[in-house]
Amino acid sequence: MTHRTLVAEALVVGYARGQRVLDGASLTVPAGRRLALLGANGSGKTTLLRCLSGALEPVAGTVAVDGVRLRHTRAGLRAHRQEVQLVLQDPDDQLFSASVAQDVSFGPLNLGLPEDAVRERVAEALGLLGVAGLAARPTHQLSYGERKRVAIAGAVAMRPCVLLLDEPTAGLDPSAVTEALAALERLRASGSTVVMSTHDVDLALRWADDVAVVVDRAVVQGCPADVLSDDDLLARARLDRPWALTVGARLRALGLLPDGALPRDAGELLAALPERVLP
Numbered sequence: 001m002t003h004r005t006l007v008a009e010a011l012v013v014g015y016a017r018g019q020r021v022l023d024g025a026s027l028t029v030p031a032g033r034r035l036a037l038l039g040a041n042g043s044g045k046t047t048l049l050r051c052l053s054g055a056l057e058p059v060a061g062t063v064a065v066d067g068v069r070l071r072h073t074r075a076g077l078r079a080h081r082q083e084v085q086l087v088l089q090d091p092d093d094q095l096f097s098a099s100v101a102q103d104v105s106f107g108p109l110n111l112g113l114p115e116d117a118v119r120e121r122v123a124e125a126l127g128l129l130g131v132a133g134l135a136a137r138p139t140h141q142l143s144y145g146e147r148k149r150v151a152i153a154g155a156v157a158m159r160p161c162v163l164l165l166d167e168p169t170a171g172l173d174p175s176a177v178t179e180a181l182a183a184l185e186r187l188r189a190s191g192s193t194v195v196m197s198t199h200d201v202d203l204a205l206r207w208a209d210d211v212a213v214v215v216d217r218a219v220v221q222g223c224p225a226d227v228l229s230d231d232d233l234l235a236r237a238r239l240d241r242p243w244a245l246t247v248g249a250r251l252r253a254l255g256l257l258p259d260g261a262l263p264r265d266a267g268e269l270l271a272a273l274p275e276r277v278l279p
């Protein structure tokens with residue numbers, strides 16, 4: 001797998017006539033960067049991800065991978081899905097087979113790959129997600145967190161250059177979130193560029209290289225610390241400022257952090273404090 005750049009330009013989407021969910025939404029997912037997609041409930045994050053994956057055809061606008069434009073023909077969609085995979089928020093929308101191994105084999109088998117290549121991809125995908133031990137388990141017996149990981153493994157078995165994850169950490173306990181983030185790092189190291197939608201601004205700040213906010217039917221994209229401290233944007237998008245930015249700004253104003261210091265989480269904050277505060 002090789003990281004690739006995914007670009008959406010001027011997307012227009014409306015489910016009902018005359019009502020637009022996206023109206024001129026543009027987004028760039030640079031190859032190899034972690035991108036977090038934020039926005040209020042119903043703002044259009046899933047709609048945008050579905051356009052990026054090819055599952056939904058916009059009324060207007062384009063989607064392209066490394067400059068190659070997505071065509072909504074059978075051949076065009078087939079080619080796009082080998083590069084870009086979407087994992088839905090609810091794993092039960094994605095898992096259909098009796099066993100985990102069968103489920104994860106589904107995509108590679110559909111590509112017409114020989115059995116040994118399929119087996120290799122399934123083992124690789126389950127390994128990357130840290131669920132190799134679940135291969136023989138019936139999918140209906142799995143916990144919610146296990147089902148989420150297996151659903152991601154199903155997409156990973158397609159060896160996508162860009163992996164789109166709709167709220168992959170929603171409903172996971174804190175240690176499962178940590179494990180999921182470690183799995184995403186392994187995926188990135190293996191060549192998949194990762195986009196995740198989330199409602200967690202603190203997670204977006206500490207995980208992402210870039211953030212994109214879906215607001216007023218368009219997308220505002222930029223560096224996490226800049227976008228997530230833009231109070232006007234945050235209010236329009238019904239998001240809170242991440243606590244680390246609020247506390248960091250206060251500590252800088254008190255002279256307890258150097259001017260350029262931008263701790264993104266508790267560990268970075270403690271590390272940045274001077275010894276007189278934290279001997």
Ligand SMILES: Nc1ncnc2c1ncn2[C@@H]1O[C@H](COP(=O)(O)OP(=O)(O)OP(=O)(O)O)[C@@H](O)[C@H]1O
Binds near residue numbers: 021
């Ligand atoms: N298939 C559909 N038919 C009609 N309307 C739809 C459909 N899918 C989504 N919508 C509407 O489009 C809007 C955007 O929905 P979308 O699921 O993209 O938002 P979201 O940002 O992912 O929300 P959430 O954070 O709640 O998951 C909502 O008003 C939703 O009701």
